[in-house]
Amino acid sequence: MSKKVIVACGSGIATSKMVAQKITKLLEERDVEADVQAAEVKDLDEALEGAVAYVPVVKTEKDYDVPTINGVAFLTGMGQEDELDRLVEVLS
Template identity: 30%
Template sequence: MIKGLVACGSGIATSTVAQQAVKKILADAGIEADISKGNITEIPVKQNTVDIIFTTSNYTQPTKVPVIKVFGLISGIGKDKIKDEIIAACLEIEKNK
């Protein structure tokens, strides 16, 4: 099972929309996942409890796990590319667990 975090500026609005989108993408790909949400400031602490982080804004600090920017799931811009990136990253994580 993949454990993920969707983070946005406040941890309320866009992270909720992105969280649902990521859950659907992974479910449709047959990847079992537990996706939580939070805000950008929680990443340094929560990165120790997840396999991957999805952000709706830029996050440039170093992390221990992969970070994928998923704002396109909300805006629709580059949605298919982001979807493919999410699936590929999560399959790689599963393979290495």
């Protein structure tokens, strides 16, 4: 069973889906299997159940007890490799 990774933005539509797809592709390139899902910030409590990592694309009010990876890095490309390395480590 794949480990679950949640990517969240304000609406859970365009940005988080784009980042989730990008992360999925990058992980596949490294032969790392994961179930990367996009979610809305308002649904985070439920979405994070069973997740091994959280990738926020927006700043959230709340801290979650899950390793957090900087999602903005996947949007801008700046620091992306470092954040991808952190995510791969969490998934290992």
